[in-house]
Amino acid sequence: xxxxxxxxxxxxxxxxxxxxxxxxxxxxQKKSRSKLVSIPGTRPSVQxxxxxxxxxxxxxxxxxxxxxxxxxxxxxxEDKYDSYSRMLLKYFLAEGVVCGHHVFLGSARDxxxxxxxxxxxPILDDIPSNAVNMGQVTxxxxxxxxxxxxxxxxxxxxxxxxxxxxxxxxxxxxxxxKTMARELREAVKCSTFFLPHELxxxxxxxxxxxxxAYRLLLRSIQELIRQEGFDGTAPQKxxxxxxxxxxxxxxxxxxDDICCEExxxxxxxxxxxxxxxxxxxxxxxxxxxxxxxxxxIQNRAIMxxxxxxxxxxxxxxxxxxxxxxTNPLYKDYHGLLHVKQTPHLNCLVCEAPDTKDxxxxxxxxxxxxxxxxxxxxxxxNLVGRTLGPCSLPAWEELTAALKGIFYNMAHRC
Amino acid sequence: MLLDVIQGTENxxxxxxxxxxxxxxxxxxxSCIAAALHREEDVHVLAFEVCEEDxxxxxxxxxxxxxCVHNGYTDPLGWSEHPLFTVHQFISEELNVHLSGxxxxxxxxxxxxxxxxxxxxxxxxxxxxxxxxxxRGGALRRVVALLHCDLHQQGIxxxxxxxxxxxxxxxxxxxxxxxVAKTTRRTKxxxxxxxxxxxxxxxxxxxxxxxxxSHHGRPQTEEDEREVDPAANLTxxxxxxxxxxxxxxKLSLPFVFSAEKKSALLQPRPGSGRIVYDPDASDDFDxxxxxxxxxx
Numbered sequence: 001x002x003x004x005x006x007x008x009x010x011x012x013x014x015x016x017x018x019x020x021x022x023x024x025x026x027x028x029q030k031k032s033r034s035k036l037v038s039i040p041g042t043r044p045s046v047q048x049x050x051x052x053x054x055x056x057x058x059x060x061x062x063x064x065x066x067x068x069x070x071x072x073x074x075x076x077x078e079d080k081y082d083s084y085s086r087m088l089l090k091y092f093l094a095e096g097v098v099c100g101h102h103v104f105l106g107s108a109r110d111x112x113x114x115x116x117x118x119x120x121x122p123i124l125d126d127i128p129s130n131a132v133n134m135g136q137v138t139x140x141x142x143x144x145x146x147x148x149x150x151x152x153x154x155x156x157x158x159x160x161x162x163x164x165x166x167x168x169x170x171x172x173x174x175x176x177x178k179t180m181a182r183e184l185r186e187a188v189k190c191s192t193f194f195l196p197h198e199l200x201x202x203x204x205x206x207x208x209x210x211x212x213a214y215r216l217l218l219r220s221i222q223e224l225i226r227q228e229g230f231d232g233t234a235p236q237k238x239x240x241x242x243x244x245x246x247x248x249x250x251x252x253x254x255x256d257d258i259c260c261e262e263x264x265x266x267x268x269x270x271x272x273x274x275x276x277x278x279x280x281x282x283x284x285x286x287x288x289x290x291x292x293x294x295x296x297i298q299n300r301a302i303m304x305x306x307x308x309x310x311x312x313x314x315x316x317x318x319x320x321x322x323x324x325x326t327n328p329l330y331k332d333y334h335g336l337l338h339v340k341q342t343p344h345l346n347c348l349v350c351e352a353p354d355t356k357d358x359x360x361x362x363x364x365x366x367x368x369x370x371x372x373x374x375x376x377x378x379x380x381n382l383v384g385r386t387l388g389p390c391s392l393p394a395w396e397e398l399t400a401a402l403k404g405i406f407y408n409m410a411h412r413c
Numbered sequence: 414m415l416l417d418v419i420q421g422t423e424n425x426x427x428x429x430x431x432x433x434x435x436x437x438x439x440x441x442x443x444s445c446i447a448a449a450l451h452r453e454e455d456v457h458v459l460a461f462e463v464c465e466e467d468x469x470x471x472x473x474x475x476x477x478x479x480x481c482v483h484n485g486y487t488d489p490l491g492w493s494e495h496p497l498f499t500v501h502q503f504i505s506e507e508l509n510v511h512l513s514g515x516x517x518x519x520x521x522x523x524x525x526x527x528x529x530x531x532x533x534x535x536x537x538x539x540x541x542x543x544x545x546x547x548x549r550g551g552a553l554r555r556v557v558a559l560l561h562c563d564l565h566q567q568g569i570x571x572x573x574x575x576x577x578x579x580x581x582x583x584x585x586x587x588x589x590x591x592x593v594a595k596t597t598r599r600t601k602x603x604x605x606x607x608x609x610x611x612x613x614x615x616x617x618x619x620x621x622x623x624x625x626x627s628h629h630g631r632p633q634t635e636e637d638e639r640e641v642d643p644a645a646n647l648t649x650x651x652x653x654x655x656x657x658x659x660x661x662x663k664l665s666l667p668f669v670f671s672a673e674k675k676s677a678l679l680q681p682r683p684g685s686g687r688i689v690y691d692p693d694a695s696d697d698f699d700x701x702x703x704x705x706x707x708x709x
Contacts, residue, residue, distance in 0.1 A: 081599050081603070081605045082575075082603075083599075083603030083604070083605065084603075086603065087603070109545065109576075111549075149666070149669075150666060150668075152675055152679075153678065153679070155679070156679055196542070196545075196546060196549075251541075251572070251575065252537055252538040252541035252542070252572045252576075253538075253541055253542055253545055253576075255538050255539075255542065256538065257536065257537065257538045259568055259571070259572045259575075260536075260537040260538065260566070260568045260569045260572050261537075261566065261568060261569075262566065262568065293575060295571070296568060296571045296572055296575060297568075298566070298567070298568040320605045320607075321597060321605055321607045
């Protein structure tokens with residue numbers, strides 16, 4: 001039973017959540033027919049009504065069909081030097097911090113605290129007062145900050161989203177050159193799992209399909225879910241989402257040898273772990289991102305099984321250090337993004353982007369994913385269309401609202 | 414870049430020198446040892462493939478007391494009763510004791526000759542975990558290891574290089590004597606640089622680097638996003654002078670109302686709207702003749 005399904009009302013799944021703060025720029029309020037508790041940072045998907053969360057990267061949300069559904073597992077196949085997949089993991093965790101979710105980070109290589117201290121800072125979109133906007137702040141300007149010169153009719157209306165606490169927007173933007181403030185990070189509950197600290201010195205080596213490292217990790221996640229009540233035992237009002245980030249599963253540091261041998265001794269260890277993890281996710285309000293160094297895994301069959309066991313799977317291929325770096329075709333991008341799998345969640349069709357030929361570029365303020373395209377008139381230039389909605393998130397909400405209205409109308413007929 | 418890596422400016426690094434049977438990387442390893450000794454650092458060498466005399470062979474006599482060679486060559490598997498250093502001691506905690514044995518607490522450099530030997534006797538996952546533990550321990554500043562990549566499966570070599578911060582692959586070059594070193598370095602921030610250079614190691618173990626091979630293109634260096642200023646080099650003027658700015662500010666805007674009208678409009682008022690009339694500068698309002706139709 002999918003936990004997310006029981007949270008959203010079965011009958012009126014299509015109704016939009018009123019996720020705006022109380023003080024609105026408009027007085028329009030949609031009448032919601034059911035009393036749903038909206039968890040901050042989530043919204044129902046317009047495609048199939050699933051409760052989805054943002055991955056932290058808005059282009060990636062679009063590519064995987066609107067967002068990451070609660071209760072599913074996102075697999076990211078790492079690029080060769082683990083630079084961009086690590087960045088994606090940080091965006092995922094940063095989004096959890098900004099939305100106020102509970103964050104869990106499991107790592108075997110770098111201490112989780114180091115990763116948490118390195119999260120990118122969110123970009124807040126507070127609108128400055130118009131006097132500053134016009135550049136009219138002169139020495140003789142004796143008006144105070146609050147009054148505006150031209151748009152003075154709006155000066156009493158509250159500013160939009162200055163405080164992060166009231167951030168109910170879906171999907172945020174981050175500045176990769178700055179790190180997140182410590183107060184912001186500490187406001188959110190964070191649990192960590194660092195394998196060298198958890199692994200006992202003497203391993204008991206009982207034969208089991210799953211290795212000890214993965215078993216400890218799974219048990220740690222299970223205990224956290226049970227303690228904090230993510231499996232539905234928490235009261236309705238205080239429900240929250242648990243975001244799990246697992247770094248570099250399958251690498252030798254997790255005591256797994258699928259990266260070293262073609263015929264590993266514990267070939268099914270990682271797959272058993274993922275099976276157990278997905279069962280945990282399906283029965284709780286959790287979502288998980290796992291990065292796997294797939295370029296090291298020698299046996300393709302294992303990688304295929306791992307992909308099958310995850311719900312959404314993407315692969316990053318970076319151009320650094322390869323001959324493609326100097327290829328003029330790819331000079332605008334940092335690498336290619338392959339969408340290996342998208343899930344069918346309670347429906348027959350899955351949403352996929354129109355084209356499979358996607359390339360990514362890590363800019364300072366955005367991780368953008370674009371289509372590779374050719375300009376017919378000029379073979380030298382590439383026309384890249386940035387995927388997803390334009391960078392105004394309001395546009396995305398507007399289109400989502402329109403779609404919701406159409407679905408509603410269709411249902412009533 | 415090869416010289417930078419050998420000099421070893423950053424802390425916490427893990428350098429792997431990959432060589433094959435065609436081209437030996439041991440000389441580069443020796444030059445790393447020599448460079449570390451010149452920098453007045455403690456160096457611990459785990460020698461499994463060469464005897465102690467060979468390690469000390471071309472090194473400077475003055476710096477020798479800082480060099481500590483753990484002899485794993487004579488009895489690596491501990492067959493005799495008192496082995497000097499065995500390959501099993503690498504995995505166990507005894508190595509930590511050896512490394513932190515010096516009085517000064519300056520972090521040391523650990524040189525492993527070679528990692529292939531250890532991989533023959535321990536599972537690669539265990540070796541990876543142990544290396545990571547050594548790096549994190551704090552007793553070591555840097556780990557430099559020699560790896561014979563033709564002795565292992567590709568997966569093992571790949572996994573170890575994945576852990577490394579710098580990988581130097583030594584291959585024979587086109588020109589007779591000179592070998593080519595392909596260096597890949599990864600910084601903590603995720604930036605990766607790659608370079609290929611001809612190198613040669615002289616008698617005193619200094620490395621000279623020569624011109625890069627011409628047929629390999631120079632890899633593109635990562636440039637920051639430089640935004641081209643569209644307002645530069647225009648035939649028309651887009652900027653305002655000081656006088657123009659002042660004139661712009663003096664301009665009275667059309668909907669600038671008086672303070673009462675503003676506050677009246679700002680306050681939310683129930684019911685019908687209120688009309689507040691503020692006479693304009695050009696308005697000629699006569700209170701006795703409001704409609705301005707009396708012929709006076």
